[in-house]
Amino acid sequence: KGHRRGVWCVAFSPIDQVVASASGDATIRLWNLKDFRAIRSFQGHSSAVLRVAFLANGMQLMSSSVDGLLKLWHIRTAECAGTFEEHSSKVWCVDIVGDRMVSGGADSKICPLSGMMGTQRGVGTWNKLYQSC
Amino acid sequence: KGHRRGVWCVAFSPIDQVVASASGDATIRLWNLKDFRAIRSFQGHSSAVLRVAFLANGMQLMSSSVDGLLKLWHIRTAECAGTFEEHSSKVWCVDIVGDRMVSGGADSKICPLSGMMGTQRGVGTWNKLYQSC
Amino acid sequence: KGHRRGVWCVAFSPIDQVVASASGDATIRLWNLKDFRAIRSFQGHSSAVLRVAFLANGMQLMSSSVDGLLKLWHIRTAECAGTFEEHSSKVWCVDIVGDRMVSGGADSKICPLSGMMGTQRGVGTWNKLYQSC
Numbered sequence: 336k337g338h339r340r341g342v343w344c345v346a347f348s349p350i351d352q353v354v355a356s357a358s359g360d361a362t363i364r365l366w367n368l369k370d371f372r373a374i375r376s377f378q379g380h381s382s383a384v385l386r387v388a389f390l391a392n393g394m395q396l397m398s399s400s401v402d403g404l405l406k407l408w409h410i411r412t413a414e415c416a417g418t419f420e421e422h423s424s425k426v427w428c429v430d431i432v433g434d435r436m437v438s439g440g441a442d443s444k445i446c447p448l449s450g451m452m453g454t455q456r457g458v459g460t461w462n463k464l465y466q467s468c
Numbered sequence: 469k470g471h472r473r474g475v476w477c478v479a480f481s482p483i484d485q486v487v488a489s490a491s492g493d494a495t496i497r498l499w500n501l502k503d504f505r506a507i508r509s510f511q512g513h514s515s516a517v518l519r520v521a522f523l524a525n526g527m528q529l530m531s532s533s534v535d536g537l538l539k540l541w542h543i544r545t546a547e548c549a550g551t552f553e554e555h556s557s558k559v560w561c562v563d564i565v566g567d568r569m570v571s572g573g574a575d576s577k578i579c580p581l582s583g584m585m586g587t588q589r590g591v592g593t594w595n596k597l598y599q600s601c
Numbered sequence: 602k603g604h605r606r607g608v609w610c611v612a613f614s615p616i617d618q619v620v621a622s623a624s625g626d627a628t629i630r631l632w633n634l635k636d637f638r639a640i641r642s643f644q645g646h647s648s649a650v651l652r653v654a655f656l657a658n659g660m661q662l663m664s665s666s667v668d669g670l671l672k673l674w675h676i677r678t679a680e681c682a683g684t685f686e687e688h689s690s691k692v693w694c695v696d697i698v699g700d701r702m703v704s705g706g707a708d709s710k711i712c713p714l715s716g717m718m719g720t721q722r723g724v725g726t727w728n729k730l731y732q733s734c
Binding site: 557558560561562563565568570571572573574575576577578580 | 632
């Protein structure tokens with residue numbers, strides 16, 4: 336049930352007793368801190384996931400990957416809540432402050448996203464603010 | 469108006485509706501979050517900029533680079549407010565807490581800086597605390 | 602008295618006027634901000650130290666290394682307070698929140714640790730929460 340490639344990022348939930356991990360095996364996994372069992376696997380990236388972070392009071396995850404995608408995930412269902420294909424190469428960096436997110440990539444682009452919280456089943460939706468530059 | 473090489477770091481201002489980005493094209497750029505246009509370009513590094521961070525309540529930027537330099541910049545004018553040449557090789561890491569900054573480099577040195585806030589046009593000046601070690 | 606290889610991480614103490622640095626020379630060093638002299642050297646890793654962070658209100662350090670080890674150190678004595686050998690390869694990432702720590706490695710494992718604060722000479726002890734996965 337564990338990862339099959341190196342783990343690039345780990346992050347505690349700000350709310351629940353869980354940890355998320357991002358791996359070279361292209362998945363994100365969620366671990367229960369009570370018994371440290373894998374409780375979710377988030378699949379959809381086609382290449383190494385470099386970073387994972389909790390959003391929306393721990394109800395969503397953001398992931399960025401070597402495949403050039405930013406993805407948002409619902410914690411409870413492991414469904415992908417959104418895919419942003421702005422980058423044509425590796426997403427190297429992300430900054431998140433409140434309901435604003437910005438990413439930078441190997442393609443020399445930066446991509447801003449804006450979130451609207453609590454719109455659906457208690458979780459937020461994120462949208463491109465503008466065309467990336 | 470965008471970057472010409474990969475983006476290594478992005479950071480939201482703590483105050484204004486702007487984002488800074490650091491690129492392999494040796495520049496830092498500042499983007500307006502309202503329309504996501506590039507509003508400043510900070511030029512002076514001779515090699516990839518690895519990290520950028522806001523200082524002094526968002527009125528200054530710090531950048532660290534593969535060229536071995538730490539630079540400080542005035543947001544409003546895009547002028548370089550200071551250059552620290554302590555490192556003879558890549559600046560790999562920086563920690564900033566309040567008016568204290570410390571960097572570490574590929575040259576095995578660490579360099580401490582101390583800031584004095586609000587001394588000139590509302591922005592701070594930074595000085596070497598000691599000879600780097 | 603300085604490092605002999607590149608410096609991968611620097612961190613200010615949250616309490617004392619000191620800075621810790623992690624180096625490719627396999628040591629962590631502690632520097633006094635008053636005169637920037639090296640006041641401690643923490644030896645025990647066999648390979649580059651990638652990350653260092655303060656714990657327990659600045660009384661302990663955590664280090665993670667290319668040698669696959671997580672180590673905890675007493676600031677005052679420079680003694681190693683614990684070694685965690687869960688990883689068989691480079692420890693790439695660590696997240697620390699309060700008395701919980703989790704690491705991820707090139708071996709595809711993640712390792713959770715739990716701290717108990719203030720149990721001995723004012724400093725905490727850390728334990729494996731579970732077998733790593």
